[in-house]
Amino acid sequence: MNEPEIENKEKVVILGSGFGALGMLSTLDTKKFDISVVSPRNYFMYTPLLPATTSGLVNFESIVEPVRFFGHRTQKDFKYYEAFCEDVDLETNTIHCKPVQKSNSFSLQYDHLVIAVGGYNETFNIPGVTQHCNFLNSLNDGRRIRNRIIDAIETANLPEVPEEEKKRLMHNVIVGGGPVAREMASLVQDFVQEKLSSLAPESESQLKSYAKVSIIKTDDHIHNHYDYAISKCYEKKLQRKEIEVIANTIQAVGDKEIQLKKGDSTVSVPYSSCLWLTGKTIQPLAAKIASKLEEQENSLALVVDASLKLQGAKNVYAVGDCATISQKTLIKKWEHIFLETDLNKDGVIDKDEFSVLTHSLSKKYPGLKEIIRRKQEFFESADINKDGKLQSEEFVALMQKMDKILTRFPSTASTASQQGAFLGDHFNSGEHLKEETDHVFKYKHIGGYEYIGAEEGLVERGSRGTAIITGTPGATWLWTSAYYSVLVSLPMRIKVSTNKLYSHIFGRDISRL
Incomplete structure (x- = not known):
């Protein structure tokens, strides 16, 4: 029996x-x-x-679905407006919007507002x-990157x-230390090799000897327990591939050279294309909203509580890259933890x-389970004077490191989708x-999952373990089938699967678009 619709429904704006949003x-x-x-x-x-x-x-049009x-497809009744939200009036529960088509601006009233606007790439104010x-945030970004690489090869x-x-011209640089940056490095390398194979044998041989992909790691990425095992395994694989990993600090980026700080000196690295794939920072609209609330003290994202409600606002929520969940941090009670942990009271x-402490904390904070698996490594890194014991100052530094692991979820599509689905259930049940x-x-x-090149991948199991399947194309197909079945529509799954099968049999699309 169909449930009747409710009159005077609460207005939810996403x-x-x-x-x-779609979650x-x-x-x-x-x-x-x-x-x-x-x-x-x-x-x-x-x-x-x-x-x-x-x-x-994969074809660009295969990974999109109109709102x-x-x-x-889902038989969901909602109104869609193709527009930019320029401001939010938290006092009157009103958003002010500007249409993409540059027609007259308009406003919408809401009872509840859900902010799912994503984030911007962090540039660290580097010139x-x-x-x-x-950057790689849109279809147009992807086309520009592909065309730039192809142009460089054809010019060379x-x-x-x-x-x-x-x-x-044959040197492509990827900046970032996260999974997307590492995956992109392997994919660019494969793309360049396949493009070069279409050239005359003499040119192919010469340019292949010049082809180079480098990853410049940044400090923004924190290896938490969600991706640590795959990251370590990937680094071992890199040693067997022709991908250079550079750990120096970027000082500036020119049109043909990147300036790196190496010790007390500066070195120049010539490059053709530089893909900036670092972590996320706050989006302008989110920053404008945060500036109106005293409780919002995080400069990188909107702070929400455990139910994803925006701190300082009674009827506003945020999900995905634009939000971070506030949790009780360990550093605020380090002294109490230190005294409890010091069982023999020797200071x-x-x-x-x-x-004993790691086992106790992991029960209260599941996000710290990686500490148990790597407790000796964490202890030794915190033990600055190498006396086999942690002084109070060393213990404080370790608590700060644990907080970073505890308070960050992976910046992934899965996280955003789960948060969106949670919020839908939260509203349906009346908990809001x-x-x-x-x-x-x-x-x-x-x-x-992490792509390592030549259609091989690494797969990490979910929350029940960290077993890894490595070194075979089967890992790629296993992850693809599992992930798509959860997060993608049937038409999109068919298109993507067909594209991948075509690429596997006939080779990837290396044309300029």
């Missing part, structure tokens, strides 16, 4: 059309709520496949990044180009006492109307 739409009961979606992008994009589209494995088509680097193939210029923490609720978001790790 900003964005990504994983967080909420997929679970929210449209018979209970009057839903409006506002986004300048009128389609959902499967962002985990952007690197694959850029490198010619309204999603509504028809030249915005002007000379390529010309007969009058000097040898040093050929070497520069220091030895290895046995630290072992309560002043206090025990219904809180719990992240579920579904595993990890």
